[in-house]
Amino acid sequence: MFNWFLLIFSAAVLIGLSLYSMRAAGDKDESGFLVANNSLGPFVAAATxxxxxxxxxxxxxxxxxAYEYGSLELFSNTFYSTAFLIATLFFANILRRKASTLGSRTIPEYIAQIHSGGSAGRWLQGIVALIMVLLLGVFLVSQIKAIGLLVSGWLGVSPTTGSLLITLLVIGYTMFGGLRAVAWTDAAMIVGMSIGSCVIAYVVFVQVGLGELIGRLDAIDPTIANPKTGAPYGDSPSAALLLLPYAFLWAVALPFMSVRFLAIKQGVSMAHVGIWVAILGALLNFTPLAGLYAKAYFPDLASPDLAMPTFLEHGVNPLISSFITLFIPFAMKSTANSLMHTVSTALSYDLRSALGKDRGFITSMTFNRLMVLIVGICGFVGMAYLPPVMILWLGILGNGTLMAALFGVTFCSTFWQGSSMGALTSIAVGFALALTCF
Incomplete structure (x- = not known):
């Protein structure tokens, strides 16, 4: 019952933030829904x-x-925040400035405007939007599935019921507030995520003690605390460095990430955003310690994915466990709401612009919100009927293929300007190479 209370209370907070952000954005201009009226400050931008x-x-x-392969994950996990910091300091401002000059409000629109204009630009915008709908749509399905599995155990309901509850919540606050609501709710979520990570650090460093933990790990296998290989990233520990370019690609090429750079307020220093990115990333990098704790005290778990649930069951009291567990689906929702917003925007704005249908029988904002509802329902239906293995495979395929297809036309075009035909060729080659590799 306490877990249900936490969920209902947090849902009310998220919906309240969404309604407040909708009121702040207004309905006169789609910019509030698409890019939060370019109003994100340093902390909110970094948090989302x-x-x-x-x-x-x-x-x-x-x-x-960390449970399966050892302490190398403490080292490799830092490359995510490092990559996001590099993207913020050396790419975000260029993207924001060019998008502002061109009047771009979405990534497909930016790609079309920076490479060409007129009918060729509309074709390019439409093709990019269709690719995003296809590839991010399957990734959304995998996120909904993962959230449902987690929430089901926490609330004592079936995975389908858990997925439905969270899907309806994400639809509710995304469709009314748009990207502004997504960013503000992400900021609320990151506070809880950071507190949860710090609790893990406190348990390991203070209550257990680092010496005690390492001693227990060495008794099981000395290579856990002192890995000799880079597993699962490669044969050498230096293979973990590959996460740096991967996470950088994630930040600059995936539209649901890079669109946040368009939403940052003009005049905000990217250095200030970067400081918050570094702080928040550093706070979240304690979480692999939970896996090492579980390995030290419970070395025979049936699955490595049980490491965090095991830590929450035995490492902290039930009240703290419930609070931390609440923010685990929150962490997943931060991606799900971004995917839902980006896919619905591609359908409601980019495809409409590509077809030259700037006016319709309903207002643009109503159409945007209707697309969020439709995308969310389709994601839930896909989760309910696709096999779990297929959902996982499609999620990996969608992300990797989209990064390969859009890296050239988003990041590389910043330094080397191409034509619309060059952009289409780059997208086609990246798309084909990624599919070939899979």
């Missing part, structure tokens, strides 16, 4: 970037990797 970038991996995946 870090929350979306780390997602649920920081609380479930990262401790699981």
């Amino acid at each position: 970037l870090v929350a979306t970038g780390y997602s649920g991996f920081v609380f479930i995946g990262s401790p699981g990797v």
Whole structure:
């Protein structure tokens, strides 16, 4: 019952933030829905970037990797925040400035305007939007599935019911507030995520003691605390460095990440945003310690994914466990709401602009919100009927293919200007190469 109370209370806070952000943005201009009226300050911009970038991996995946492969994950996990910091300091301002000059309000529109204009630009915008709908749509399905599995155990309901509850919540606050609501709710989520990570650090460093933990790990296997390989990233520990370019690609090429750079307020120093990115990223980098704790005291778990649930059951009291567990689906929701907003925007704004249909039988804002509802329902239906293995595979395929397809036309075009035909060729080659690799 306490967990239900936490969920209902947090849902009310998120919906309240959404309604307040909708009132602040207004309905006269789509800019509030699409790019938060370019109003994000340093902390909110950094918070939404870090929350979306780390997602649920920081609380479930990262401790699981540490449990399975050892302490190298403490080192490799830092490259996510490092990559986001580099993207913020050396790419975000260029993208924001050019998008402001061109009047771009979405990533497909920016790609079209920077490479060409007129009918060729509309074709390019439409193609990019369709690719985003296809590839990010399947990633959204995988996020909904993961959230449902986590919430089901926390609330004592079926995975389908858990997925439905969270999907309706994400639809509710995303469709009314747009990107402004997504950013503000992410900022609220990152506070709880950071507190949860610090609690893990307190348990390991203060209550247990680092010497005690290392001693227990050495008794099980000395390579856990002192890894000799770079598993799962490669044969050498230096292979973990590959996460740096990967996470950088994640930040600059995936539209649901890079659109945040368009939403940052003019005049805001990217150095200030970067400081907050570094602080929030550093706070979240304690989470692999939960996996090492679980390995030290419970070395025979059936699955590495049980590392964090095991830590929450045995490492902290039930009240703190409930609070931390609340923010694990929150971390996942920070990606789900971004995907839902980006896919619905591609449908409601970019495809409409590509077709030259700037006016319709309903207002643009109503159409935007209707698309959020439709995308959310389709994501839930896809989760309910697709096999779990297929959902995971499609999620990985969608992200990797989209990064390969859009890296050239978003990041490389910043330094080397191309034509619309060059942009289409770059997208096609990246798309084909990624599919070939898979």
